[in-house]
Amino acid sequence: MNQIVLNIIIAFLWVLFQDEDHFKFSTFFSGYLIGLIVIY
Numbered sequence: 001m002n003q004i005v006l007n008i009i010i011a012f013l014w015v016l017f018q019d020e021d022h023f024k025f026s027t028f029f030s031g032y033l034i035g036l037i038v039i040y
Contacts, residue, residue, distance in 0.1 A: 003039055010035030 014031025 006039065007032050007035035010038065 011028050011031035011034075014034060015027050018027050
């Protein structure tokens with residue numbers, strides 16, 4: 001369960017790092033995938 005929470009946090013940080021004016025689900029999803037890659 002902690003891995004899912006960590007992935008979501010990484011995804012949110014990724015969205016913030018992209019400096020988007022508005023929240024994009026595609027950016028969030030790519031950040032989530034990066035979180036999966038980083039963890040495993």
